[in-house]
Amino acid sequence: NAGVTQTPKFQVLKTGQSMTLQCAQDMNHNSMYWYRQDPGMGLRLIYYSASEGTTDKGEVPNGYNVSRLNKREFSLRLESAAPSQTSVYFCASSESARVEYNEQFFGPGTRLTVL
C-alpha cells in the first residue's frame, strides 16, 4: 500500500513553460485535492475533486488546471508557469468529501521552482 504518490519530486521550470504534476492513490478514495504550501502561509487549496468526473476550484485556482483521469489519478497542470508559482505542491485524498468526518492523507510533495 503506497498511499498517495506524486511525480516528479523536484522540478525547475523557466517562466512560460508548462508542466503537469501527477498524483495517484491506492486507497480507493473518492476525493482528491491539490494544495500548495508557501512559507508563512500554510497549506492552501488549489482544486479538488469530490468524485471521479467532477472538479471544483479551491482558494487559489488561477494559473492552474486539473484533470481527474480516473478514480486513482488526479493531475495538476501549469499552462504557463510564473515565478509566483514557485512552491511545494501536495496532493491529498480522502474517502469522501461529503462524509461527515473525513481525514485527508497527503503525498510526499513536488518542489517546483520557476525561474
Add this chain to the structure above:
Amino acid sequence: EDQVTQSPEALRLQEGESSSLNCSYTVSGLRGLFWYRQDPGKGPEFLFTLYSAGEEKEKERLKATLTKKESFLHITAPKPEDSATYLCAVQARGTYKYIFGTGTRLKVLA
C-alpha cells in the same frame, strides 16, 4: 471569516520537558479539527481528528484536546524524534475545505 492561528510559531524543548501547542480557530460551525505532523521535506502525516468540545484523543506521547474556541496538542516527556512541524486544520460544516494554520515548529533537544 474562517481562520486558524497556531502558537507558538517555534518551540524548543529539552528531552523530557512536557509542553503544549495551541490552535485557536474561528469557523462558522465546526465539522472537525485535524492535527498533522510534518517532517522536513515530507508531506503532512495525519495524527488526530476531534469533532466536538470536550473530546480528547491520545497517541503515544501526544494528546489532543478540543474546546469551542481552541485545541491543544500536549506533548508529554518528548523525545528528539518528536521534532517536527505540527499543523492544525479545521473543516466547517457544509464545506469540503480544510483551513490550515501555519504550524508550530517543535525542536526537542537531547
